[in-house]
Amino acid sequence: MKGFLKLTQIQLKLFLREPAAFFFTLMFPTMLLLLFGAIFGNGNKPIPQLNGYGNVDLLTGGFIGMIIATVGLMSIPVNAAAQREHKILRRLQCSPIRPIVYLASDVFANFITTSAGMILLIILGKLIYNLRLPGDPFGVIVWFVLSAFSFFALGYLLAAIAPTARMAQVVGNILFFPMLFLSGAAIPHQILPEFLKKVSEFIPLTHVIRIIQGFWFEGKWSDYYIEMSVVIGTMFVCLLLAVRLFRWE
Amino acid sequence: MPVIEVNNLRKVYGDITAVKDISFKVESGEIFGIVGPNGAGKTTTIEMMEGIRTPDSGTISILGLHPLKDSKKLRQRVGMQLQQAALPDRLKVWEAFDMFSQFYERFVDAQELLESVQLSEKRNAYFSQLSGGQKQRLFVALALINDPELVFLDELTTGLDPHARRSMWDMISGLRERGKTVVLSTHYMEEAEFLCDRVAIFHKGELLALDSVNNLINELDEDKRVEITLIEAIDTAKLNELETVSEVTRKGVELIVRGSSNRLVVDVVETLANMGAEIRTLRIKEANLEDVFLTKTGSSYRTVNNHSSNAGDTES
Known part of the structure; x- marks a missing residue:
């Protein structure tokens, strides 16, 4: 346990010393919220089509999805692959720490940074645009956690497959950017043409965002069984493969 | 009881037999050297003893335990310095000691360890800011964080300047005085002559000779x-x-x-x-270990070593 806590603490320190990860997880989503809030210009006035919620409320759900994808597709694959490539894992392997403890601390540290990104986004949204809080906070929290784990599993899978950290970064980016634009995280899903709407159904992030926005707007659990299955399915498939393909070196 | 007992150890990589039926024992409190040119099978043998590589056949007993099955227990009692290792670039030197010490049931004072490898004024430096030699010394010190009974040091002075090498030698000699058993590999014959109680000469995966340096040289009858x-x-x-x-x-x-x-x-x-x-x-x-190598293999140590260095610096 003390090994787990120490490793988590070290991972968080390293995160704070990594400007790119720090910026994209904590600063970038908030910057986008400010920017888009200004573009839409109407603050957070209720819109009838949004069940009485406003643009900023809608955007926040999307940006929470973006934070999850940033950590899962950009931070985790590159870090995990780099630690293997540079023989850092090798050195840890020489100590009595068990692989599962190392992995658990890495997951936990990443979960803390992802949550910090979300909390910061909500606090600033509230202060600046009078963001409405989720209609179903429990649903949002549960599916934030499950979605984060689902994307983390995808991230570790990428790290396990990629031969080098550089390759992990390339693959992570290739997955991240289309997801960002097609899932509704950055661009409202409604304005996509029919063809791209169909494509976006195959993107896990689309489903993550649909669930979180849905519960934000007081949606019912029974409306999202398909989306929930996609998130859980992604998590299990990636986790199984990642465990099977994990390498110390 | 010997600290290490290795019997008929064998490891094959594809077409290459890296280690061919090697057997030896290491006694408590000795500095045991594995010497030989690059590619001789030194690192493979050490990594199998450390339990980070699986032998194809043969048995290994470390402190009476199995390197793979009892790895968790062994790692509490054994220290390891790898030929190639790293820490995260932005991890500070003192944080590395702080982190690793938490993995062990007992650990020694980090400040003393840092002083013993002349790194105390680098304790707040990032890992990435250290020179190659400083990183090497850091890893040797980290191998001692749990006050181990047995220490594996793989190529511990490669990349060190002569002065740093000398002070590393003094430190290793000090380990013997504290009753530790040390297994080290080196491709510097003079290092083995200076440090080791007994030397195992490896060449192309085979154990050519094993004895004290004096006996090996006297046997030459040169x-x-x-x-x-x-x-x-x-x-x-x-x-x-x-x-x-x-x-x-x-x-x-x-x-x-x-x-x-x-x-x-x-x-x-x-x-x-x-x-x-x-x-x-x-x-x-006087004859030295290089002459022993020459006699046993029929080829000059320097030629063999330079040749394999050109082919690639790291051993598989």
Whole structure:
């Protein structure tokens, strides 16, 4: 346990010393919220089509999805692959720490940074645009956690497959950017043409965002069984493969 | 009971047999050296003993335990310095010690360890800011964080400057005084001669010889060679008459006297003194581990080592 806590603490320190990860997880989503809030210009006035919620409320759900994808597709694959490539894992392997403890601390540290990104986004949204809080906070929290784990599993899978950290970064980016634009995280899903709407159904992030926005707007659990299955399915498939393909070196 | 017992160890990578039926024992409290050129199988053997590589066949017992099955228990009691390792770039030196110490049931004071490898003023530096030699010293110190009974040091002075190498040697000798058992690999023969109680010479995956440095050299039965520069030339007939002398070469005031007996030097000096000759310089050339390697393999150590260095610096 003390090994787990120490490793988590070290991972968080390293995160704070990594400007790119720090910026994209904590600063970038908030910057986008400010920017888009200004573009839409109407603050957070209720819109009838949004069940009485406003643009900023809608955007926040999307940006929470973006934070999850940033950590899962950009931070985790590159870090995990780099630690293997540079023989850092090798050195840890020489100590009595068990692989599962190392992995658990890495997951936990990443979960803390992802949550910090979300909390910061909500606090600033509230202060600046009078963001409405989720209609179903429990649903949002549960599916934030499950979605984060689902994307983390995808991230570790990428790290396990990629031969080098550089390759992990390339693959992570290739997955991240289309997801960002097609899932509704950055661009409202409604304005996509029919063809791209169909494509976006195959993107896990689309489903993550649909669930979180849905519960934000007081949606019912029974409306999202398909989306929930996609998130859980992604998590299990990636986790199984990642465990099977994990390498110390 | 020996600290390490290795029997018929074998490891194959594709077409290459990296380790061929190697057996040896390491006794408690000794500094055991594995020497040989790059690609001799040193690292593979050490990594199998460390439990980070699986042998194809053969058995290994470390402190009476199995390196793979009992790895968690063993890692509490064993220290390891790998040939290649790293820490995160932005991890500070003191944080590395702080982190690793939390993995062990018992650990020693990090400050003392840092002082023993002359890194105390680097304790707040990032790992990425350290030089190659400093990183090497950091990893040796980290291998000692749990006050291990047995320490594996793989190529511990590669990349160190002569001064840093000397202070590393002093530190390793100090480990022997504290009763630790040390297994180290090196491709520097002089390092093995200086540090090791016993030396195992590896070549192409085979164990060619295993004994103390003195025994290995004495076994060679090689001629001793005394090189003398005199103040004035003398007649060397009297030296030739000596029983212990097999050959005398003279070139002006310079003499080279050969012989195999341990009495050679005494006899030669005594005879010269009786003749009233004055000696300007006297050098005794002795066989060393490189000569042992030459005799056992038929090829010069430097040639083999340089050749394999060019082929690639790291061992598989």
